[in-house]
Amino acid sequence: MSAVLMPLVAQALPLADFVKPKIEYNELAPLLVVFGAACVGVVAEAFLPRAYRHLVQVALAIVALLAAGVLTGILMHDKKSLVAAQGAISVDGPALFTWIILLALTLISVLLFAERSIDGGLSAFAGQAAAVPGSEAEREGTAAKVEHSEIFPLTLFAVGGMMLFASANDLLVLFVALEVFSLPLYLLCGLARRRRLISQEAAMKYFLLGAFASAFLLYGIALLYGYAGTMSLPGIADALATKTGGDAILLAGTGLIGVGLLFKVGAVPFHSWTPDVYQGAPTPITGFMAACTKIAAFIGLMRVFYVALGGTRWDWAPMMWVVAILTMVVGSIVAITQTDVKRMLAYSSIAHAGFLLTAFVGLAQSGSGVTSGITSTQAVLFYLVCYGFPTIGAFALVTLVRDAGGEATHLSRWAGLGKKSPLLAGIFAFFLLGFAGIPLTAGFTGKWAVFTAAWTGGAWPLVVVAVLCSLVAAFFYVRVIVLMFFSDLPADSPDVALPGWQTTTAVALGLAATVVLGLVPGPVLDLASRAGEFIR
């Protein structure tokens, strides 16, 4: 018996033998630095005395982000482009470009998180998240100025997940990365110091709907695995090229993966979480999510659909056309009747997602011979830069307009703000003009890039819709400007808090990006164009 079995076992063993995976530590260094710093942050939280935690955590986060940024910059300079970690992660031009933007925007967000001078020496985050809102414990905590410095490691985990998400070359890694960046965000959403109930509600909603969307994504991944027999994106592309039959599984899988990714992008009809969560979350977190989550999700979406599913483009493009149109139309139109500035910005971000989708659907690719100019990937990368910086800046300004109950986000409270603080209202107006796409702002050059890509990719009807939607969008942006400058200041108008250097820096960077990218977009466009295409 055993004599019969022995050869079998001997044959089977080498298959099960553990092979040491090849990890390209150099190329993955930025990811490792961010995740490593996050782990160190968690440990520090446990061992450091309370008095030092805030300072150490902020310093750690900033140093880690800067270090990762430098490492990414070196990789970009060397024009690294390879598939690392046994085919799990692509470190290519678009991924590196995304990493850089994510790191820069997160750095600005971390500054906003660390701001303590706006609300009387307290940060925007709950002192004791576990204390019941309105309870004695909460009051005591506030009086003692306790706070959760865990938000910094959580942020590092989130941004690490986002970086991984944007460079995942394998559906399983993609899913893991999605969860790694989503879970910290769910938590961070519920941590507002003021209006805690609405903040907790937002976190709950985000979590439930996010889990729901993850299930769709996971099911789609399973179906695609069933079709292709592999999780790797290039493997799926190969299967598409060679395999016949099984189309129903393929298409259903494509659709469900699309749902999961479009949810994170905030595209209609998977956008319903956006306004509620953006409104409820602490404003610095909203800015972080609006900028960074959108960037990571968009690049992930493009990578999956271009690299793995590029072969079935003609199957998914019509569906994406409809989603793009719906997103632009719903985003721009519903924004009109919003009465809360954070909700308005949420719908504005939905409309921006729609504009981005036009370039995505237009699919102008350098290899396809469709275009000689800007490709979709480059246009999207550039637009994300143009959109990310002003978005964080705008949300940073929202934190400054306050009354006794915290931030005064109702639009009626912003009436006549131009008379109270011409500087704040002027900068906010400038951001709005940028979002509306007025020339000589980043919004214009960004829109120009994505619309050109869409147009050359043949999606000109989408561009027409997009231009019409920008018109509608301009209407509600201008409405806020009119409200701020041409309305009378009510007697009980909210105060404009004096920002600390952190918030000032965030606003100034947003402003600088809006101006510079509008006037001389050349260098950044050039950088985006050198990012090239996704590798397979």
Next chain:
Amino acid sequence: MSHELTWLLVAIPAVSAAILLIGGKATNGWGHLLGTAASLASFVCGVLLFFQMQGKSGEERSETVRLFEWFSVGSIKVDVTLLVDQLSILFVLLITGVGSLIHIYSIGYMSHDPRRRRFFGYLNLFIASMLLLVLAADYLLVFVGWEGVGLASYLLIGFWQHKHSAATAAKKAFVVNRVGDIGLSLAVMSMWALFGSSAFASVNAGAQGMSKTWATLLGLMLLLAACGKSAQVPLQSWLLDAMEGPTPVSALIHAATMVTAGVYLVVRSHAIYAVTESASTAVVIVGTVTALAGAIIGCAKDDIKKALAGSTMSQIGYMMLAAGLGPVGYVFAIFHLLTHGFFKANMFLGAGSVMHGMNDDVNMRHYGGLAKYMKVTFVTFAFGYLAILGIPPFAGFFSKDKIIEAAFADNIVIGLCALLGAGITAFYMTRVMLMTFFGEKRWEKDVHPHESPAVMTVPLMILAALSLGGGALYFAGHWIVDWLEPVVGHEEDHAPVSALVMTLITLAVVAVGIVIAVLLYRRDIPREAPVRVSPVTTFARRDLFGDALNEAVLMRPGQYLTRTLVWLDNRGVDGLVNGLAALFGGLSGRLRRFQTGFVRSYALSMVFGAAFVVVALLAVRLS
């Protein structure tokens, strides 16, 4: 040398605007002087450039100045390049010349305004944007200037923001202009798709080989843009409301320069219109309709500025009409644009001078007999009046006469409409003259009409002189024809009757208009406007039901569609803005109901969405 002059032309007012707007209160004391000096410096640059061009032969006069590369991606390359040619230099001289006069005038006109420094900052911003618009050698760059002047116009219309009507008018102008801007942005996109570039040179070169359909589409997109900026039917409604801005703004932006940008755009795109007859015809029709509509509106307005605004619409209609005629008319469109810039700025500033002496009252029914009290204003205004009527030897005679002649050569109906327009113009301008400067005085006791200070009257005198002498550009050996021909081309028209007969007929029609006005307004004019008036008057008073039409076409269906009327802006923006607002607001209100706040309904919407996505994918494959 010309390289530096060209960029300085735009840079000086831009830098000055930045100093005035960023400098804040520190610049209050000398802000108006800096603004005026910047405009004058620009004018000097323009004059120097002009004389440099004089020294060269026709073909060599046009010069492109490449400043820097804006951006480049792959083969797409956008340079910031300025083009100084015979066409743009005329605009430069008009913008900076008339602009400087209006800056000087504003020193006096705005002397009591606490925000005068900001006003001059906006004016400089306008001058810089407008110069960029006319000097750009690329449609994309034109678009930048186009939006810049739109922004400046918006800021200046709403300058007296404490006036509710001013804020509303500013917003209306902004939104209506954005409708026109769609045309320009689509045109630029199409150019990129068709020619791979939006530079004038590439577009002109590519236009000859393009298909007729695309040429027509492009022509119509550009016409839409021109309609928005130049207040042509059907996008005319904002201009009358725009008179809420300070009077120098009305003179500079809403009479002499910005509103003529549409004409510039059409003339500049002559290569495209050469390919498509349909689009050219559309331009002619829009121009003719606006020429008549503006004139009719001008007849019924008691507000002196609104009467002049109707007249501006009408005169730009004439320019559009001429521009639509092609090479026969381009030169005269530009010529009329220049003379109109002189005499209309003159009359607007004259109106401002009258208002200055009448406690800012704009109602002509409260004027009367002012000729005695404001002699300089009266005489200079009369020069503008004679010029717009086309009485020889005033400037308008030469420019308008040629347009009517060319119109007759093209089509008898168009010609008759143009002729009729000239008659109506004579009528309403005579009405303005009589109601303001003649007859009994009708003002209140506490009003003490007086002549304005020299800082205001000297610009008036200069503009009056130009209204008289501007015609020299043509009658001195057809100078302007030879000047512009290398850029826009020129053909002689073939009128059915000789030029002299044409002139006599026109003058006769003008005389009839004057006589009717004198007969009607010789008698006493009531201080209050009569309520019981003929339907025609009501029609004209209500801007030919322009706002009502907007309401009927856009607002009512909006209400019907939405049932729930969501008035977005309780501050009462009327007409088009409210129509669109109600339409989208209602739609928005409806869509908003999906945002219930319940996770279960959100999840349900995602399920539906997912079902849609999968079904759509399968349907595409199976179909």
